[in-house]
Amino acid sequence: MNQIRNNAINNEIQENLLKWFDKNKRDLPWRKTKDPYKIWISEIMLQQTRVDTVIQYYQRFVKRFPAVKELAEADEQDVLKHWQGLGYYSRVRNLHKGAKMILKQYHGIFPDTMEEIKKIPGIGPYTAGAVLSIAFNQPYPAVDGNVLRVFSRIMDIHEDIAQASTVKLIQEKVKELIPQGRASDFTEALMELGALLCIPANPLCLACPLYEQCEARARGVQNDLPVKTKKQKPKKMHMVFCVVKKGEEILMIKNPANGLLGGLWSFPGKEAGEKQDEEAVNQILEELKLNAIDIKKIGTARHIFTHMDWDMHIYQCAVKNKEKIDEEHLWITKEEFGDYPIPKVYQKVCKLILNSNNMDN
Template sequence: MQFQKDLIDWFAAEKRDLPWRRTADPYQIWISEIMLQQTRVETVIPYYKRFVEKFPTLYDLAEADEEILLKQWEGLGYYSRARNLQAGVKEVAEQYDGVVPASRKEISSLKGVGPYTAGAVLSIAYGIPEHAVDGNVMRVLSRILLIEEDIAKPKTRKIFEQAVTDIISHEDPSSFNQGLMELGALICTPTSPKCLLCPVREHCHAFHEGRQHELPIKTKAKKTKALNYVMASIRDGDAILMEKRPSFGLLANMWQFPMIESPQDAFPHEIEERLSEQLQGVISSAEKIISFKHVFSHLTWNVEGYMAEGRNLQLPSHMKWVTREELDLLPISGPVQKMKQALQQRGEI
């Protein structure tokens, strides 16, 4: 099929030199695919290099302490990806003697491995002609094949998976799937597709009909929910109070400065009262040092950051006092990093 040849030839000549393209190790390719979910390639590269250096084998990751794992992932966001990756790797270590399964049924049974990741690992690492359909691929094929189904609907993915199954190269499925992904990243972009540079323009139905800017069809997501929080850096001498988030839900098991829900623009004395009540002690000298917004995929945090002093606090089991050095070792999320940076700029930590 000429489409396959044109795409694969272009990929061979123009592909970016990315670290995960220098290996055929299914474990390392698996890591890269999980990191690349909802994260830009440029952001992933240094994380991937450090991660593979820290956990060079599947067994290294399977046996890693979760806090060390989360610290390696710190800043990438969507931390459930890291926990699910480790859980899936443990399954491979225990059930498959450390060899990543080479069948869709088996690899799809692993924690955190969805249809796209399964197809990507199978085709790239093992050369098996399996579909690997993500948003990038759906955008490209919606234009090439003039598919007008709404890609925001989960059921639409099946249409694209079948399309890839029908047209994938059986001689070089790795380059075919990666070629589709690369085409979406470099040429067939969301808002300004570079059609005149496209290696498969002659095969593109949307281009021939002048409809490339209309596709893909995607309904808008619902408006995200907003929550208001106070994040407080509470000191007792040189000790800093930190709390661990629950082991489930958003940012599970990450550490943060104590947080409470609060109306925006509360007065410092109101913050002191709320914190004193929650910590069953005395909170004083509250001073606002930063306000910021942090946007997650499904909600927004409006955060007001405070410094305060704490005395005679009755700490629950998920809180502890730490030194500056210990704080640097704790895995913290993006919002907490913003607060930490504000404190560092003031010379407080």
């Protein structure tokens, strides 16, 4: 009898969710295609980024790189420039590597098996499941934070969703529920439910198509779920940056490829102790082998990464000679800031420069 009841509940979940999705799904650009390449791009962009933010980036990116070949053959600086502002730049570096791999090993054709797709850089179980289910309509679960939240409530799970055992339990349940022939719609429906109704705080239970099937709602504990280990607060760091000027030109430095914000352009800087700005500025200039004059503070800014909280102190100085020029160092005018991939944290410095009279001769 229990098996019969479980089957009936499973059928209700499938039918109710798909009917709701068919009527309520948002008009998103990546839902207008089954091209695995474009779905891959959207899924990588959507990691740790809001849908509303991603839309414009996705449209611009696929317009410039409409297929694997164009992305694989593109210059890294061009790829980074078209990602600029989305953050988490390791994502786009892996996209670029992945496109090169697909072009070389699979002749530009996106692989359609779990074994092969997981070989692509940056693709883990979630992204693999999303591409296989959405693009190829294969019955693989795609369990992200939204889906973990939905099922922790449906199943009244009080174990930490950060634990591998909890994730595995939910993956197995999702796979069991995927209806034959509608894996693509079911995957997107679950994501949509978590994004629109089964939200983190104060879920909209009365509008939910799974109102009757949700065990947490029936017990009145939906606001207590999911259980999740609290993240550590970002580490506070006192950062000092130098805007080094020669005439109308400003020195930019390319970040190491394997480091934070790798491959993007930044201003010379370093971490320093509070009240040690002057010492830090001198160290930065010494490392660059630059003799500077007219050193002065031009402003402050703040930027919070996932794991770091930067309290930024920005100084300006002038040099007479443009020493130490190589491919990792570049002299540009402030009008050329838009021509190079500069991450958001350093765009705050750019903005300070552009809005300041301090850079005038």
